[in-house]
Amino acid sequence: MTAQPTEALSGTLRLPGDKSISHRALMLGGLAVGETTIDGLLEGEDVLCTAAAMRALGAEIERDENGQWHVWGRGVGGLGEPDNVIDMGNSGTGARLLLGILASHPLTAVLTGDASLRGRPMARVTDPLAACGAEFIARTGGRLPLTVVGSRDPLPLDYELPVPSAQVKSAVLLAGLNAPGDTRVVEREATRDHSERMLAYFGATIRRSEIEIEGCMASEIVLSGQPELTGRPVRVPADPSSAAFPLVAALLLPGSQTRLIGVGMNPQRSGLLTTLQEMGGDIEITNAREEGGEPVADLLVRGGPLEGVEVPAARAPSMIDEYPVLAMAAAAAKGRTVMKGLGELRVKESDRLATVARGLNLCGLEIEEGPDSLTVEGVNGRPPGGNNQPIQTELDHRIAMSFLVLGMASERPVQIDDATPIATSFPDFTKLMQDLGAKLTDV
C-alpha cells in the first residue's frame, strides 16, 4: 500500500472499539453467569481470535444483525477443555490473558499464533502462573506453541510485576478468579486498568491501594477469589491507540480539521495526547463524559507546527503502543525528540524500536536508536519520504499505519510492504482515512 502526500484532512470520525477492552469483555462475559451484551466491540482479527478461543472453551458467543455481540458465560471455573489447538493469531493480549484463565481451569490446552506471536516471550506470564499449580511446556525461550495443563486445585497468586505490563497483571488476576482467597499483584508503575474496572463491574471484589516499597510508592491490587461474576451490558469506547493515527495525520497537515468521537480517555492510555499537546499540537478535548465505566471525550484536532520534546520514561506505560506514530510526528516537528524507557517496544508484534528506526532512515531521517531509547531529528516541515523501497512492516499493524501516516505528510509517497496486518486492530483504517481525504492506494 502507498500513501501519497496529502494537503489536509477534514471530517468527523467514529473510530473502532478499544482492543484491550474488547478482549476483556469477551473473556469476562465467558466467565460470567448469564448474558453479557457488548456494543461497539472491535471486530478486528485479534479480538475475533479471542471470541473463537472463548467459544472453543464452551462460552456461547453470537453477533446479531445490528452488530451487537452476546456472550452466555460458563461461570468462574466453568470453562471446558478445547478439542483442538487454539490459534491466537497476532494477539499478545489475547494469548497472555487467556493463559491466565486456562492456568486455573482443570484442562489441557495448546496455544499457537502467527509468526510474530510465536516469536514473543510468554515466560513473563507462565512464570508467575506456574505458582497457582499450572504446568506449561513451551518452545525454547518460552515461546508458542505452548501447552498448558491447568491446575485442578488452583492456589491464589502474589506477584510483583518485574516489567510494567497490563497483560501480565491481567493474566495473574484472571488466574486468581478461580482460586480461593486473595490474589495480589503489585505494580510500581501504573499500567492500563481495564481489567480491574471490568472485574469490579462484573461483580468481583477488587481493590487498589497505594503502598510503599523501598521508599517508592507502588500500587497493590487485591482480588477476592471465586466470586460469582454476572453478565452485564458493556459499551466499548473508541480505541485511543487507533485514534492516534488520524490524530497525528491531522496535526501534521496544516489546514486539517478533524473531529474524533467518543475516544477512550483512561489516564493510563492518554500519554500520547499529553505529549502531542506539549509539542504544540492543537487538540481540543470536548464533551468529556463516562461510558461503561471508562472516561471518554471528543477530540477536535487542527493541523499546525509541532516542536520536538523529551518524553520521560515514566510516561511509557500510558502510551506504549503509540511510540511508532509519535516518531512520525517527531520526524516533521521542529528540533529533536527524545523518547526514553522504550525497552518493552522490542517485544511487541515486531521489535518496534528497530522497525521504526530502519523505516525512518529509509525515509531520509536522522535517527538514533539506543537500547531502550529513540531520538528523532525533526525536519520542521515535510520529511523527504520514501525512496521506492517499501518499508518492512514485519506483521506489525502499528508500523504499517504509522508509515502510511508519514507518507501523507512527506514530500514523496511512502510505500509499505504489507497492509494486511492493519486488520488486527483497525480493519476500516484505509476507508476511514480516505473519507478524511487521505490518498491511500493498494499497489
Ligand SMILES: O=C(O)C1=C[C@@H](OP(=O)(O)O)[C@@H](O)[C@H](O)C1
Ligand atoms: O493489556 C493490554 O490490553 C495491553 C497491554 C500492553 O501490553 P503490555 O502489557 O505487554 O505492556 C499493550 O502494548 C497491548 O497492546 C495491550
Ligand SMILES: C=C(OP(=O)(O)O)C(=O)O
Ligand atoms: C502490542 C499490541 O498488541 P498485543 O500485545 O495484544 O499483540 C498492540 O496492539 O500494539
